[in-house]
Amino acid sequence: MAQYTRVSGSVGLITLQSPPVNALSAAMRQGIVDMMQRALSEPEVKSVVICGQNGIFCGGADIKEFGGQMSGPPLIPMIHAIEAASKPVVAAIEGIALGGGLELALGCHYRIAHSKARVGLPEVTLGLLPGAGGSQRLPRLIGVPAALDLITTGRHVTAAEALKFGLVDQITDHNTVNVAVKFAQRVADQPLDARRISTYPCLCPSDVAVLFEEVMQRVRRTARGAIAPIACVQAVRAAATLPYNQGMERERELMATLFTSGQARALQYFFFAQRAVGRWSMPSGARWDTSKPRPVHKAAVIGLGTMGRGITVALAQAGFSVVAVETQEKQLMEAKQAISGMLERGAKRRGVAPALDKINYGRNIQSVADVDLVIEAVFEDMALKKKVFQQLSAVCKPSTFLCSNTSGLDIDQLACQTRNPELVVGMHFFAPAHVMKLLEVVYGPKSSPLAVATAMQLGKKIGKVSVAVGNCRGFVGNRMLKPYLEQALFLLEEGATPEFVDQVLEEFGFAMGVFRMSDLSGLDVGWKVRMADGLAMPDPTTGQPTRLRQGRRYSPLGDLLCEQGRFGQKTGRGWYQYDKPGSQVAKPDPWLHSFLDEYRARHALVAHRIDHQEVLERCLYSMINEGFRILEDGIAAGPEDIDVIYVFGYSWPRHHGGPMFYAATVGLNKVLERLEHYYQAHPDVPSLQPCHLLRKLVASGRPPIQKWREVIKKVRSQL
Numbered sequence: 001m002a003q004y005t006r007v008s009g010s011v012g013l014i015t016l017q018s019p020p021v022n023a024l025s026a027a028m029r030q031g032i033v034d035m036m037q038r039a040l041s042e043p044e045v046k047s048v049v050i051c052g053q054n055g056i057f058c059g060g061a062d063i064k065e066f067g068g069q070m071s072g073p074p075l076i077p078m079i080h081a082i083e084a085a086s087k088p089v090v091a092a093i094e095g096i097a098l099g100g101g102l103e104l105a106l107g108c109h110y111r112i113a114h115s116k117a118r119v120g121l122p123e124v125t126l127g128l129l130p131g132a133g134g135s136q137r138l139p140r141l142i143g144v145p146a147a148l149d150l151i152t153t154g155r156h157v158t159a160a161e162a163l164k165f166g167l168v169d170q171i172t173d174h175n176t177v178n179v180a181v182k183f184a185q186r187v188a189d190q191p192l193d194a195r196r197i198s199t200y201p202c203l204c205p206s207d208v209a210v211l212f213e214e215v216m217q218r219v220r221r222t223a224r225g226a227i228a229p230i231a232c233v234q235a236v237r238a239a240a241t242l243p244y245n246q247g248m249e250r251e252r253e254l255m256a257t258l259f260t261s262g263q264a265r266a267l268q269y270f271f272f273a274q275r276a277v278g279r280w281s282m283p284s285g286a287r288w289d290t291s292k293p294r295p296v297h298k299a300a301v302i303g304l305g306t307m308g309r310g311i312t313v314a315l316a317q318a319g320f321s322v323v324a325v326e327t328q329e330k331q332l333m334e335a336k337q338a339i340s341g342m343l344e345r346g347a348k349r350r351g352v353a354p355a356l357d358k359i360n361y362g363r364n365i366q367s368v369a370d371v372d373l374v375i376e377a378v379f380e381d382m383a384l385k386k387k388v389f390q391q392l393s394a395v396c397k398p399s400t401f402l403c404s405n406t407s408g409l410d411i412d413q414l415a416c417q418t419r420n421p422e423l424v425v426g427m428h429f430f431a432p433a434h435v436m437k438l439l440e441v442v443y444g445p446k447s448s449p450l451a452v453a454t455a456m457q458l459g460k461k462i463g464k465v466s467v468a469v470g471n472c473r474g475f476v477g478n479r480m481l482k483p484y485l486e487q488a489l490f491l492l493e494e495g496a497t498p499e500f501v502d503q504v505l506e507e508f509g510f511a512m513g514v515f516r517m518s519d520l521s522g523l524d525v526g527w528k529v530r531m532a533d534g535l536a537m538p539d540p541t542t543g544q545p546t547r548l549r550q551g552r553r554y555s556p557l558g559d560l561l562c563e564q565g566r567f568g569q570k571t572g573r574g575w576y577q578y579d580k581p582g583s584q585v586a587k588p589d590p591w592l593h594s595f596l597d598e599y600r601a602r603h604a605l606v607a608h609r610i611d612h613q614e615v616l617e618r619c620l621y622s623m624i625n626e627g628f629r630i631l632e633d634g635i636a637a638g639p640e641d642i643d644v645i646y647v648f649g650y651s652w653p654r655h656h657g658g659p660m661f662y663a664a665t666v667g668l669n670k671v672l673e674r675l676e677h678y679y680q681a682h683p684d685v686p687s688l689q690p691c692h693l694l695r696k697l698v699a700s701g702r703p704p705i706q707k708w709r710e711v712i713k714k715v716r717s718q719l
């Protein structure tokens with residue numbers, strides 16, 4: 001766990017050894033305590049260096065230990081002992097020093113970092129705060145404003161920025177441990193009192209009270225109900241206003257509250273869920289570790305509308321050569337301009353040169369003959385997509401992977417248009433495609449593990465969180481969105497207003513409620529799909545909009561708005577009114593309220609009082625229920641896949657872990673009982689009928705979410 005060697009005669013070298021990130025597990029902490037005592041007890045040793053094995057200093061506390069009984073020496077006194085040591089201790093930081101890892105380094109008297117190292121206190125992303133003295137030492141070392149920024153955002157900073165902050169004393173391009181050992185020899189006789197950060201005064205800007213007020217307001221606004229960011233501000237405020245020991249007491253109190261909170265459990269579940277989706281599997285048994293991807297050097301994008309432009313930018317920014325094809329001359333010219341602009345702005349933000357030379361534009365599909373992978377992003381029309389896949393199959397090399405950015409059309413139908421259907425998968429990006437992290441990689445019955453592995457690896461290389469899912473209408477994300485949207489419309493029919501429904505969902509933590517989100521993405525997008533499905537047609541006999549389709553309840557409210565050109569932000573009118581087309585500030589629209597009253601009267605609907613609970617339960621539980629159907633169908637391999645899709649693709653509040661983790665938190669028996677309650681009231685709404693898998697999980701004693709995959713396997717084997 002921690003190895004001790006004496007180097008250069010007088011330096012005790014303590015090496016943290018616990019792959020992959022030298023996390024501070026109980027055994028590691030014991031090792032550090034023992035090795036420090038040894039170094040301090042050996043008279044020949046004049047100074048100490050702490051470093052990490054494998055070019056990584058330390059990834060912080062061992063998150064895997066959080067769920068269990070904490071044992072071993074606690075971190076705070078361990079770090080205090082290092083700070084109080086009679087011999088100088090130098091931290092040699094390579095790779096990363098995060099969370100407790102940076103707090104360990106802050107307990108040392110000096111910090112030497114490699115120029116490529118990154119440091120930070122990301123505890124807030126795990127629903128916690130820097131609970132080993134970081135919230136008290138960091139403000140004393142780098143000042144309150146910078147400490148507030150690092151601790152409330154959890155962002156990692158480069159070695160260069162850390163040096164500017166005074167967070168590290170020196171950075172090097174050479175072997176950091178060797179540099180640190182020489183440094184330790186040089187400072188062996190230096191007095192240490194001035195190097196013990198906990199003794200430093202916490203220098204505050206004159207307007208510190210105003211600063212904390214502003215930061216607290218900003219944090220409350222962006223936290224959307226998350227409690228850790230607020231506690232982080234309170235902890236740093238303690239550093240600015242209290243002596244160190246009292247500040248540490250305040251840090252301990254705040255950490256104790258967070259550590260046992262549901263939000264911390266949700267965020268830590270999500271930390272591991274993000275990593276679990278990379279270990280994908282298919283119902284055929286093919287898996288991430290048995291399916292080797294084929295390298296992609298040159299890619300192509302067909303169709304340079306909004307999505308095609310974003311995908312092209314994402315590929316070029318990641319260093320891929322891209323052939324960008326748009327058959328319409330005008331559209332091509334506009335796309336070139338837009339893409340160049342996006343690349344230049346992105347490059348400026350990242351301080352690098354824009355990858356303009358990575359892209360070759362063309363109007364002819366022939367120009368993609370030699371690429372390794374094609375992403376089709378033409379208009380969402382099956383007939384058009386089929387034609388494009390036929391052309392691609394004829395033009396491209398037999399080994400070329402053909403991928404579609406469709407947001408829900410049948411991948412298998414596209415595969416059947418090609419010579420090599422096993423090389424066809426969906427790569428469903430989310431708008432804006434060069435910004436949104438999520439990528440649904442969709443495999444059809446003919447898709448080969450090779451194609452899935454290649455698309456998943458490409459997703460990772462362009463900075464996406466890729467989730468492998470099966471082929472069905474709407475895949476995972478949009479399939480679960482349908483009952484959510486449906487319930488929102490039914491609630492309007494029954495007496496709610498768009499403002500109220502959105503308020504409830506935004507208080508829950510969504511960045512945008514369902515109606516503000518629909519106005520942003522455009523009501524006409526869904527309308528065209530419903531028209532194509534023959535759903536938006538009036539009743540053939542009465543010519544009136546009908547509220548029943550194939551025995552199922554249907555709300556034509558969205559269709560009626562579209563028939564009046566109310567497409568949302570783009571037309572300045574939708575579920576809300578906007579100052580002008582394109583403006584983003586949604587205002588309640590009296591016209592819509594009277595339109596709803598008339599609609600209810602026309603359909604003999606009696607409005608009733610709808611409270612927060614009903615809105616939340618009907619919108620979220622119907623979505624969750626569809627999530628269980630997706631697991632039962634094997635479209636998603638596990639709950640983590642669904643939760644990662646919803647957090648990264650549909651702004652589900654991360655501090656609630658995702659729809660499936662939230663269901664586990666609420667209690668599956670409660671979700672089941674409430675769905676039964678609503679289904680009884682609305683028997684013509686099948687999405688409220690509890691799914692068999694949900695019943696099965698409740699019947700088998702509501703196992704923890706980590707155990708659901710076993711139950712799913714059993715249920716699927718009985719199907």
Ligand SMILES: C[C@H](O)[C@H](C)C(=O)SCCNC(=O)CCNC(=O)[C@H](O)C(C)(C)COP(=O)([O-])OP(=O)([O-])OC[C@H]1O[C@@H](n2cnc3c(N)ncnc32)[C@H](O)[C@@H]1OP(=O)([O-])[O-]
Binds near residue numbers: 126
């Ligand atoms: C008191 C104190 O104040 C508090 C309370 C704390 O200190 S709280 C803890 C604060 N520390 C953090 O928030 C850092 C969390 N880690 C990361 O941000 C990243 O991991 C990384 C370090 C930047 C590397 O990224 P990567 O992309 O190269 O690899 P990876 O796939 O992510 O990670 C590689 C493998 O290491 C595992 N892992 C990473 N960090 C870990 C940690 N801190 N504890 C346990 N396991 C960890 C991870 O699950 C994965 O396992 P597996 O999936 O292979 O089985």
